[in-house]
Amino acid sequence: MRILLLVALLAVQPAVARTPPVQVEDATIAWVPGLVMPHAAFVRLTNTGERSLRLTGARSDDFARIEFQRPSQSAFTMWDPLSLPRLIEPDRTLTFGPDGPRMMLFVQSGRLEPGDTADIQLEFQGFDPLPVTFTVRKVSPY
Structure with a gap:
């Protein structure tokens, strides 16, 4: 009976969020006049942890596809x-x-202008997705 109670308690405990040990800098989406899509996104990711990290992907509600x-x-x-x-x-x-x-950010949900922001979730193996806010800036994508 005690084992069943313990299992039941563990099953209803909220999952502990595992944030990747990453410092994010200069999260920028390059704005090009007249360009509707796709946009280039730039960012610096520094591993502040003690073990190697694996970046496995990215997703966003603001874009249909990220490559x-x-x-x-x-x-x-x-x-x-x-x-x-x-x-x-x-x-x-x-x-x-x-x-x-x-x-590269494809099929955006709306037109982007300098100063706008877009949220992108960076995915790291073994961690919860890391939400990062990217700011649209006038920078050369090339």
Whole structure:
């Protein structure tokens, strides 16, 4: 009887949120005049924990699809898919920026203008999604 009571109590306990140990900096969506979609998103992610982190994806209610891309090694295309997961070692930073890998945001729910914000959830293996607010700024996506 006591075992059943213990199991029942554990079943109704709220899950403990596991926030990834990440410092987020410069979460920016590049605004290009006249561009409706897609937009490039840039961010710096620093692992502040003691173990390696694996970035496995991203999602948002503001965009239908988010792709991770990197500069192409081919003369025929500018960007290639970036394979996931991306490993971030302790005390190391993964940068998504104009000159390197980036997140491409497709099919937005509304027009974006400088100063607007969009929420993107970054997904790390073994952790709850990390909500990050990105600000639309006038920066070159290239």
